[in-house]
Amino acid sequence: MDNIRDDASPPPSGPTRRFGGLVQKLRHAGLRPTRQRLALASLLFERGNQHVCAEALYDEAQAANIRVSLATVYNTLHQFTEAGLLREVAVAPGRFYFDTNLSDHHHFYFEASGVLEDIAGGHVVLARLPTPPEGTAIARVDVVVRVAGTARV
Ligand SMILES: [Zn+2]
Numbered sequence: 090m091d092n093i094r095d096d097a098s099p100p101p102s103g104p105t106r107r108f109g110g111l112v113q114k115l116r117h118a119g120l121r122p123t124r125q126r127l128a129l130a131s132l133l134f135e136r137g138n139q140h141v142c143a144e145a146l147y148d149e150a151q152a153a154n155i156r157v158s159l160a161t162v163y164n165t166l167h168q169f170t171e172a173g174l175l176r177e178v179a180v181a182p183g184r185f186y187f188d189t190n191l192s193d194h195h196h197f198y199f200e201a202s203g204v205l206e207d208i209a210g211g212h213v214v215l216a217r218l219p220t221p222p223e224g225t226a227i228a229r230v231d232v233v234v235r236v237a238g239t240a241r242v
Contacts, residue, residue: 118172138190195232
């Protein structure tokens, strides 16, 4: 990849081998594979698709002896999102989930428990969308279907 800068090299020892696939993933996204990013990427991307919030990821990092601050977790999640590795899903003012599933899909949000669950993209049909303002285009439509009740608690 010609557009990846050479100074993005990780330290040549352990982490490179252990996080080989993740090093590539971060580099391809234009992010320097630092130890902290690799450790958090490992929690995010090596266990199948998931929806995580910053606080939960921070707790997981602590449990895994990854020494990061909550601010670093927030920053890293936003960097990953800007680099296209995660999607941010806003479920309430100030409440965000970060989704590792980048495919076309929507969400059920269980209000009682705060759980987010995927809805396959084809299961939501939008009959009509407004014309976007001149000079803009619709990049993506996210539907969050809010569910009340006690299921999925
Ligand atoms: Zn999702």
